[in-house]
Amino acid sequence: MSLCSQRKSKISASRKLMLKSLMVAKAKEELEQELLEKEEEKQKYVSERAPPLSTSSFSLAQLQDLCRELHSKIDVVDEERYDIEAKVMLNTREIKDLSIKVLDLRGKFKRPNLRRVRVSADAILHSLLGSKHKVSMDLRANLKSVKKEDTEKQKRPVEDSDWRKNVEAMSGMEGRKKMFDAAKGSAQ
Template structure:
C-alpha cells in the first residue's frame, strides 16, 4: 500500500510538472510569435517607403490647398458680381452709353450707401438695447458692474522713495567741498605789509642822507 501511495504521488508530481512545462512552452511560443510580428511591422516601413509616403502626403496637401484657394476665389467673384454686378464694356461704348453706365453705377452706390446707413443705425440701436437690458438685469439682481481698475504694484511707492533717497545722496556727493582757507587768503594778503615797510629806521636814515647829498 505504501508503495502504491508513493507511486501515485510521484505520478501526480510528474503530471503537474508536464502540465507546467506545456504551459511554459505555449507562453514562450506566443511571445516568439508576438516578437516576430512586431519585427515584421517594424520592417514594413523602410526608409524608401517613408520617403514616398511623405512625398504623397505633400502632394495631397498641395492639391487640397490649391482647391481651397480656387474655391475661395470663385466665392469672392460670385459675391462681387452679386453686389456690384458684372463689369461693363466701356472700351467700345459711345458717350451716351458711358453716361448710362455711370448713371447705373451712381444709382447702385446710392442704394448701397442707404443700406449701409440703415444697417449701422440698426446695429447702434441693438447695442443700446442690449446695454439697457444688461443694466436692468443687474439692478434686479442687486449687482453692479465693477469698473475696471488699474493694476498698481504695492512696491511702487517703496521703489520711488528709494530712488528719491539715492538721487539726494548722489547730489550731496557731487557738491564741491570748499575749505575755509580759500576765503581767508585775500584778507590775509591785505593784512600783510609791503616789503619796504619792514625796513628798519637805520636804512631809512641812510636813504635820506643820499637824497640830500
C-alpha cells in the first residue's frame, strides 16, 4: 500500500465545509471593516485639509479673496497630482524596461500561443487593400482546363538522329549563323 492511501483526512467533509464558510464570513467582516477604516481616514484627511466654511458673514470682497485663495490651492494640488503622475509613469516605464532586461538575461522568452486561421485570398486582399479591393480572386476559376488529348499532341516525337551530325552541322561560323537566324526568327 502506498503512503497516500494510508493517510486519510481527519476532518469530515461537513466539517471542512463549515470551516470554509466560517473563513469566508471572517474575511468578509475584515473587508467591511477595512472599507470603513478607509472611509474614516478619508473623512479625517478632508476635514484637516478643507475645514468647513461659513460664508454667510463674508462681504463680497472677502468672498472674492476666498475664491482666489481656493483657486491657488487647487492649482498647487493639480501641480502635485501632475508631478506624481509623471513619476508613476516614469517608474512603470523603468519597471517594464528592467523586466525586459531580466527576460533577456534569462534567455527565456514568452511566446504567444498561435492558432491556425484559414483565410481566403479575397479576405487577405481585402485586409491589405481595404475598399480598393473589388476583384474577386477565385483562383480555381482562372485555371485553364486541359484535356488529355491536347497534352499528347503537344509532345514532340523524340528524334533518334545521330547527335554527331547535328554537332558537325552547327560547328563553325555557318552553324552559329543558323542558330542566330533561328533565334531571331522565333523572337519576331
